[in-house]
Amino acid sequence: MSRGVEPSAGSEPRAAAARIVATVARRGRSLDEALGIGVAGLADMDRGLMAQLAYGTLRAYPRLDRWVDLLLARPLPARDAEVHDLLAVGLYQLEETRVPDHAAVAATVEAVRRLGRAQYAGLVNACLRRWLRERDALKARVARLPEVVHAHPRWWLEALAADWPKDWESIVAAANEQAPMWVRVNRLRTTRDAWLERLVAAGGSATSWAPAPEALCLAAPMGVEALPGFAAGEVSVQDAAAQLAAGLLAAGPGMRVLDACAAPGGKTGHLLERCPEIELTALDISPARLARIRENLVRLGLEAQVLAGDARDPSAWWDGKPYDRILLDAPCTGSGVVRRHPDIKLLRRPEDVEAMAAQQRALLASLWRLLAPGGRLLYATCSVFRAENGAQAAAFLAQHPEARAVDLGEPGWGRRAGPGRQLLTGEASVDGFYYACLTRPA
Ligand SMILES: C[S@@+](CC[C@H](N)C(=O)[O-])C[C@H]1O[C@@H](n2cnc3c(N)ncnc32)[C@H](O)[C@@H]1O
Numbered sequence: 001m002s003r004g005v006e007p008s009a010g011s012e013p014r015a016a017a018a019r020i021v022a023t024v025a026r027r028g029r030s031l032d033e034a035l036g037i038g039v040a041g042l043a044d045m046d047r048g049l050m051a052q053l054a055y056g057t058l059r060a061y062p063r064l065d066r067w068v069d070l071l072l073a074r075p076l077p078a079r080d081a082e083v084h085d086l087l088a089v090g091l092y093q094l095e096e097t098r099v100p101d102h103a104a105v106a107a108t109v110e111a112v113r114r115l116g117r118a119q120y121a122g123l124v125n126a127c128l129r130r131w132l133r134e135r136d137a138l139k140a141r142v143a144r145l146p147e148v149v150h151a152h153p154r155w156w157l158e159a160l161a162a163d164w165p166k167d168w169e170s171i172v173a174a175a176n177e178q179a180p181m182w183v184r185v186n187r188l189r190t191t192r193d194a195w196l197e198r199l200v201a202a203g204g205s206a207t208s209w210a211p212a213p214e215a216l217c218l219a220a221p222m223g224v225e226a227l228p229g230f231a232a233g234e235v236s237v238q239d240a241a242a243q244l245a246a247g248l249l250a251a252g253p254g255m256r257v258l259d260a261c262a263a264p265g266g267k268t269g270h271l272l273e274r275c276p277e278i279e280l281t282a283l284d285i286s287p288a289r290l291a292r293i294r295e296n297l298v299r300l301g302l303e304a305q306v307l308a309g310d311a312r313d314p315s316a317w318w319d320g321k322p323y324d325r326i327l328l329d330a331p332c333t334g335s336g337v338v339r340r341h342p343d344i345k346l347l348r349r350p351e352d353v354e355a356m357a358a359q360q361r362a363l364l365a366s367l368w369r370l371l372a373p374g375g376r377l378l379y380a381t382c383s384v385f386r387a388e389n390g391a392q393a394a395a396f397l398a399q400h401p402e403a404r405a406v407d408l409g410e411p412g413w414g415r416r417a418g419p420g421r422q423l424l425t426g427e428a429s430v431d432g433f434y435y436a437c438l439t440r441p442a
Pocket residue numbers: 242260261262263264265266267268283284285286289309310311312329330331332363
């Protein structure tokens with residue numbers, strides 16, 4: 001597959017991409033964190049290429065990693081692992097970009113010097129040239145390995161296949177694509193059609209999706225500063241699957257609403273755009289991430305009570321008055337948003353699925369006690385693993401006989417999964433998401 005990386009003599013962005021990949025794959029840091037470190041000292045013109053190489057290499061890493069192993073007679077010492085990952089960046093360029101082979105090899109060899117490992121320049125050069133000569137035979141040696149075919153860790157593929165025997169391959173294929181850019185038009189400021197006209201006048205185009213009335217999918221991604229009216233709060237960047245939450249919660253004027261895991265505030269803003277007359281508390285355990293909620297609310301010109309606190313321990317922050325609506329957008333594996341965050345598939349470990357499920361169980365149990373009779377609790381994750389979704393919500397209902405699932409009918413998205421509905425990654429071009437709507441009868 002050919003991607004739009006331009007030929008460049010730049011060894012710096014290649015070295016930076018290798019550092020970023022190693023920071024994620026070996027030190028367990030997120031791609032966002034690693035990118036923040038990687039851009040330091042890099043010229044503006046090199047940043048785009050660095051990001052493209054880092055994203056692309058991480059997206060294909062489980063496959064590239066096996067290919068690099070084929071090229072190295074024996075593994076490199078752990079202290080030189082960045083060289084292994086630079087080779088992965090090199091193979092990514094040779095396999096998936098339009099960079100001419102000679103330019104990719106020369107710049108990657110130069111990059112190893114920038115990594116302070118000039119002693120490996122000959123090795124990197126020999127490996128990449130061997131790949132160009134023998135790639136078909138080399139690829140054939142590992143072509144059947146699941147992680148090579150699907151560019152996901154093997155445990156992940158096994159878990160997905162167990163959960164979705166008919167759909168796991170399409171989920172994985174969608175997760176390996178670059179995600180489209182979705183925006184949410186602020187209905188307090190404009191209409192979707194009026195905003196679309198301005199986008200078209202600015203040279204863009206976009207399509208809508210009926211289940212999410214404020215959502216538009218841009219034909220080509222653009223920087224937020226180029227989105228008409230972004231600074232004035234007329235539009236926000238948010239996947240259409242995430243935009244279903246506000247409609248499902250159905251908060252009306254005067255209701256007390258708790259957004260229990262709110263940062264960075266994407267759904268908080270949408271809830272208020274839909275109904276500014278709610279009394280909204282936006283809670284998050286991470287004080288650092290609360291700043292993002294505040295920034296978003298200021299840009300949108302909206303207000304909420306923003307609180308730091310652990311949703312599992314309401315005694316520390318709750319005023320004792322029940323909520324009419326609770327949104328639990330739970331911490332999860334993020335297995336539905338891998339196409340946006342390719343680092344996720346490298347960072348997660350098999351045991352994380354159950355650890356997340358246990359955290360979600362505790363959050364559900366403690367927040368349920370805060371719900372008013374007749375109220376509604378919307379449970380959401382951006383995961384496609386059943387343990388976090390249908391199985392989680394079904395187990396909750398089994399343990400809470402007083403709870404009922406709200407029948408979502410046939411809303412034109414997703415499929416039934418336990419008491420809620422599951423969107424699988426790539427369906428309707430949206431992220432993988434799960435929603436279950438629970439109520440405590442009055
Ligand atoms: C999926 S994100 C929420 C995304 C957000 N709702 C949005 O739409 O922008 C999950 C959030 O839960 C927070 N979180 C994790 N454990 C928590 C807890 N015990 N109490 C409150 N917040 C928690 C995390 O800090 C993270 O910001």
